[in-house]
Each structure stands twice: as C-alpha cells, then as structure tokens.
Amino acid sequence: MNRPFWMKVGIALTLAVRGADSSIAQTASAHQSSLKGKxxxxxxxxxxxxxEVPANQLIPAMQFITYSLGVECSYCHVEGALEKDDKKAKQKARKMMQMMTAINRDNFESKQTVTCNSCHRGSPRPVAIPIIMESGPKPPFESAPAEDNAAIEAPPPEQIIAKYLDTIGGAAALAKIITREEKGTINLSGRTLPIEILSKIGNKRLTVIHLPNGDSITAYDGASGWTAAPNRPVFEIPSVEVVSSQAEVDLQLPLHMKQLFDEVKVAAPEKVGDRETYVVAGFNSGEIVAKFYFDKDAGYLLRLLRYTKSPLGRNPTQIDYADYRTQDALKIPFQLTIARPNSRLIVKIEKAKFNVPMDDKKFARPAPRPAPAPPPQ
Ligand code: HEC
Ligand code: HEC
Structure with missing residues (x-):
C-alpha cells in the first residue's frame, strides 16, 4: 500500500494528494475519460x-474537504471502493454538506459564505470554546476592515502593473517572447530531481519531472490539461483547475490582465515575508479569482494566489516568485515556491532560454493506450 514516492508525484502536482490516497485519487481520476458533460x-x-454538480468538479470538491478537515481521502473512503459508505465520517460528511447548504441559504443568499473550512479550519473536530492564549496577547480588532477602495492607500492597478512591466524589462520586450524553456531542479519529499518547464504563448505549459523510473508530466495545451506519470494512465486536469491556472501559465500575463479578468482592483496592502506589497485582485463574474502581490519599492511580482472553484468552496494555490535575474532583455524569477494547503514544492531554475522553437504537439495529450486485455478465464 505504501507506494514509492515517485508514483505519487504526478498527482501531487495537480491534486496535491498524498500517501495511500494517491491510489484512491488514481481510481477516482481513472473515471475521468467518461466525465465530459455529465x-x-x-x-x-x-x-x-x-x-447536480458537473462530474469534473467532484474531485475539486473532495480536495476542498481534505484541505478543510486536514485529513486524507482515506479518512472517509475505502481504498478501491470509493462508492462504499462503510466509514462513519463519509456519512457524517453528507449531513454536513446539507447543513452547510442550509446555513448559506437561510443566512447568506445561498452564496458560498460558510464552508467546511469556516468551522473546521484544518481539523476534523471543530473547537467550540475559545482557545486560551499561549503567549502574549494579540491586539484586538479595532475597527471593521475597509470594504471600499477609497480607504486603500495604493496607486491604481494599471500603475502597479505598468511599474512591474518596467521593472522586468518593458512591454515591448515581453511581447516578443513566444516561448520559454527552463531547466532546473525541484525539491520533492526531501529529494532533488531534475525538472524542465516549457512555456508557449496561448497558455501552453509542459512541466516534466525526471523520476528514477520515468517522467512525471503536468501539461496545459491552451484549452485543457492532463497529467501523466510512470505506471498509470493519463488523467485529465479538472476544467475548473485549467481555468484557474491561466494566471500562472500565461507567459505574457501583465499584458493580458484585461483578457483574463472582468475587473481588476487594488486590495489592502499586505506583507510577503518582510517585503511590503501592493495587492491587485482579479475578478470574474463579481468573484475574486486571483491576487497578485507586487513589491512596493522594487515592483516585482512576489506572489500569485489563485483560487479554483469547487461546489463546496475554493481551493487556493500560491506561487511565490524569487531570485529575479536578467535573461536576455527580461528579468524572470529563478525560484518558485508552489504551495497548497497540504503541500509545498520548491523549483530552482538553473538555465532559461527564450524563443526556442516549440511545436504545439509537445503540449497535446497523448492518445490513450488501449485498455489491457481481460485476464484469461
Ligand atoms: C470527510 C469525508 C470525505 C473525504 C475526506 C473525501 N471524501 Fe470523497 N466523498 C465523500 C462523500 C460524502 C461522498 C458522496 C457525496 C454525495 O453523496 O453527494 C464522496 C464521494 C466521492 C467519490 C464518488 C464515488 C462514487 O462512485 O460514488 C469519489 C470518486 C471521491 N469521493 C473521491 C475522493 C478523493 C479522491 C478524496 C481525497 C482527495 C476524497 N474523496 C476525500 C466524503 C469524503
Ligand atoms: C457550522 C460549522 C460546520 C460546518 C460548516 C461544517 N462542519 Fe463538519 N463538524 C462540525 C462540528 C461542530 C463537528 C463535530 C460534531 C461532533 O462533535 O459530533 C463536525 C464534524 C464533522 C465530521 C466528523 C468528524 C469526526 O470524525 O468526528 C465530518 C466528517 C465533517 N464534520 C465534515 C464536514 C464537511 C465535509 C463539511 C463541509 C461540507 C463540514 N463538515 C462543514 C461543524 C461544521
């Protein structure tokens, strides 16, 4: 049951599922060839x-539950038979879904205001009694947080993005970038493995991690996404995740803010590490879908926080960009830290090249392998 760590990797990148759960997630995702439109x-x-939820949003919903409760799939599911209701926690979770829907319907105009995480906050047992403090007192909240932009001291978003563009080399230089090839290493479960990242305009991205027994691949072809790893079938990345990943994948992001979002607004400034940042938020259909944190003085993009929709709540992915270096006429980050509620991966780039010829076919999903023949009777 305890699989070698490299079998878990492909899923770790997209679904961030660990341990015995990787096989549960594999069984779950194996259904996916038949999910479309259902x-x-x-x-x-x-x-x-x-x-009634679209079939390909079920796994993002399950991910949301595991993040909110701080558990793994096996807390509720029997391995190899996900449909079974043998575990009490699974039955309880159904009741909780109904309760959550009722709370939101009766109090919050059926918006996703109260979620599993509102109560659970990373634990299967919510805490009802206020916790006694362990160290010095926290300052109490003095006033309600500012709700409108008028109270936020920051330049307009266009100005923040223009400064970022200037800092990295200018809009004209960025517009000339068609492809980018990066090679480096990724730190996974304490091991350092070689990684290659190919990017092309049109939201195409291929990430290949070279494992001892083969390659683990995460790919976006501009419209959809897929993952592959040694000894398992190719999985489709849920479409809600593909949409959310655009902010991360787009090679010319600062030139495309208007295409990606209905609305772009400044949010209250925050700190990333010890740096003061301006925060720019992207909205679609009135909902916040991504936040960008720009260094107040230097102008660099230090963090992207993006949300993936699910029927129960939104799953966050955070990418921290560091070690900006000049490559040809542009400055790009040579270190990325990709974090989710239950995982953290560090990618260090060693070499980067722009405008290397790259065929679109590289990003396309490989044809499914024929199903194995049934065993002889
Ligand atoms: C806290 C409990 C809980 C956890 C943790 C959980 N699930 Fe579920 N899962 C459920 C419930 C409840 C249902 C049934 C939902 C319904 O009836 O609408 C379900 C249904 C499913 C189904 C549909 C099975 C079928 O054929 O009916 C799949 C697939 C699934 N979960 C995968 C996962 C994966 C993968 C994970 C880990 C990322 C996970 N679940 C974590 C509670 C859980
Ligand atoms: C309004 C607060 C609230 C919300 C929202 C909520 N829960 Fe709970 N949940 C609780 C409380 C309180 C308990 C503990 C009940 C008890 O002690 O019997 C609990 C218990 C559980 C348990 C049993 C844990 C165990 O093993 O003892 C599961 C599973 C669970 N919740 C899943 C969920 C899921 C999934 C969601 C979102 C769909 C959710 N909860 C939303 C308050 C909440």
Whole structure:
C-alpha cells in the first residue's frame, strides 16, 4: 500500500494528494475519460447530495474537504471502493454538506459564505470554546476592515502593473517572447530531481519531472490539461483547475490582465515575508479569482494566489516568485515556491532560454493506450 514516492508525484502536482490516497485519487481520476458533460450522479456510483454538480468538479470538491478537515481521502473512503459508505465520517460528511447548504441559504443568499473550512479550519473536530492564549496577547480588532477602495492607500492597478512591466524589462520586450524553456531542479519529499518547464504563448505549459523510473508530466495545451506519470494512465486536469491556472501559465500575463479578468482592483496592502506589497485582485463574474502581490519599492511580482472553484468552496494555490535575474532583455524569477494547503514544492531554475522553437504537439495529450486485455478465464 505504501507506494514509492515517485508514483505519487504526478498527482501531487495537480491534486496535491498524498500517501495511500494517491491510489484512491488514481481510481477516482481513472473515471475521468467518461466525465465530459455529465453530472456527478451520472458519472459516479453513489452520489446523494452533489448530484447536480458537473462530474469534473467532484474531485475539486473532495480536495476542498481534505484541505478543510486536514485529513486524507482515506479518512472517509475505502481504498478501491470509493462508492462504499462503510466509514462513519463519509456519512457524517453528507449531513454536513446539507447543513452547510442550509446555513448559506437561510443566512447568506445561498452564496458560498460558510464552508467546511469556516468551522473546521484544518481539523476534523471543530473547537467550540475559545482557545486560551499561549503567549502574549494579540491586539484586538479595532475597527471593521475597509470594504471600499477609497480607504486603500495604493496607486491604481494599471500603475502597479505598468511599474512591474518596467521593472522586468518593458512591454515591448515581453511581447516578443513566444516561448520559454527552463531547466532546473525541484525539491520533492526531501529529494532533488531534475525538472524542465516549457512555456508557449496561448497558455501552453509542459512541466516534466525526471523520476528514477520515468517522467512525471503536468501539461496545459491552451484549452485543457492532463497529467501523466510512470505506471498509470493519463488523467485529465479538472476544467475548473485549467481555468484557474491561466494566471500562472500565461507567459505574457501583465499584458493580458484585461483578457483574463472582468475587473481588476487594488486590495489592502499586505506583507510577503518582510517585503511590503501592493495587492491587485482579479475578478470574474463579481468573484475574486486571483491576487497578485507586487513589491512596493522594487515592483516585482512576489506572489500569485489563485483560487479554483469547487461546489463546496475554493481551493487556493500560491506561487511565490524569487531570485529575479536578467535573461536576455527580461528579468524572470529563478525560484518558485508552489504551495497548497497540504503541500509545498520548491523549483530552482538553473538555465532559461527564450524563443526556442516549440511545436504545439509537445503540449497535446497523448492518445490513450488501449485498455489491457481481460485476464484469461
Ligand atoms: C470527510 C469525508 C470525505 C473525504 C475526506 C473525501 N471524501 Fe470523497 N466523498 C465523500 C462523500 C460524502 C461522498 C458522496 C457525496 C454525495 O453523496 O453527494 C464522496 C464521494 C466521492 C467519490 C464518488 C464515488 C462514487 O462512485 O460514488 C469519489 C470518486 C471521491 N469521493 C473521491 C475522493 C478523493 C479522491 C478524496 C481525497 C482527495 C476524497 N474523496 C476525500 C466524503 C469524503
Ligand atoms: C457550522 C460549522 C460546520 C460546518 C460548516 C461544517 N462542519 Fe463538519 N463538524 C462540525 C462540528 C461542530 C463537528 C463535530 C460534531 C461532533 O462533535 O459530533 C463536525 C464534524 C464533522 C465530521 C466528523 C468528524 C469526526 O470524525 O468526528 C465530518 C466528517 C465533517 N464534520 C465534515 C464536514 C464537511 C465535509 C463539511 C463541509 C461540507 C463540514 N463538515 C462543514 C461543524 C461544521
């Protein structure tokens, strides 16, 4: 049951699922070839609450639950038979989904205001009694946080983005970048492995990690995404994740803010590490979908926080950019820290090259392998 760590990697990158759960997630994702256009109830065997949600949003919802409760899939699921209701926690979770829907319906105009995480905050047992402090007192909240932009002291978003563009080399230099090839290392479960990242305009990105027994791949082809790893079939990346990843994948992001978001606004300034930043938030259909943190003085993008929609709440992914260096006419980050509620990966780039010829076919999903023949009777 304890698989070698490299079997977990492919999923770790996109779903961030660990341990025995990787095989659960594999069984779950194996369904995916048949998910298109179906509801969860049609695609899966035993759905009683999330019946009407699009089938490919079921796994993002499950991910949201594991993040909120700080548990793994196996807390509720029997390995190899995800449809079974043998575990009490799974039955309880159904009741909780109904309760959450009722709370939001009765109090918050059916918006996703209260979620599993509002109460659970990373633990299966919520704490009802206020916690006694361990060290010095925290300052109490003095006034309600500012809600409108008028109270936020920051330049308009266009100005913050223009400064960032200037800092990295200018809009004209960035507009000339068609492809980027990066090679370096990734730190996974304490091991350092070689990684290659190919990017092309049109939201194409191929990330290849060279494992001892083969390659682990995460790819976006501009419209959809897929992952592959040694000894398992190719999985489709849920479309909600593909949409959310655009802010991370777009090679010319600062030139495309208007295409990616209906609305771009400044949010309250925050600190990233010890740096003061201006925060620019991107909205679609009135909902915040990504936040960008720019160094107040130097102008660099230090952090991207993006949200992936799910039927129960939104899953966050955070990328910290550091070690900006000049490559040809542009400055790009040579260190990325990709973090989710249950994982943290550090990528160090050693070499980067722009405008290397790259065929679109490189990003395309490989044809499915024929199903193995049934064993002889
Ligand atoms: C806290 C409990 C809980 C955790 C943790 C959890 N699930 Fe679920 N899962 C459920 C419940 C409840 C359902 C049924 C939902 C319904 O009836 O609408 C379900 C249904 C499913 C189904 C559909 C199975 C079928 O055929 O009916 C899959 C697939 C699934 N979960 C995968 C996962 C994966 C992968 C993880 C880990 C990332 C996970 N779950 C973590 C509670 C959980
Ligand atoms: C309004 C607060 C609240 C929300 C929202 C909420 N829960 Fe809970 N949940 C609780 C409390 C309180 C308990 C503990 C109940 C008890 O002690 O019997 C609990 C217990 C559970 C348990 C049992 C844990 C165990 O093993 O003892 C599961 C599983 C669970 N919740 C899942 C969920 C899921 C999944 C969601 C989101 C769909 C959710 N909860 C949303 C308050 C909440």
């Amino acid at each position: 509801t969860a109830a049609e695609a899966y065997q035993n759905i009683q609450i999330l019946k």
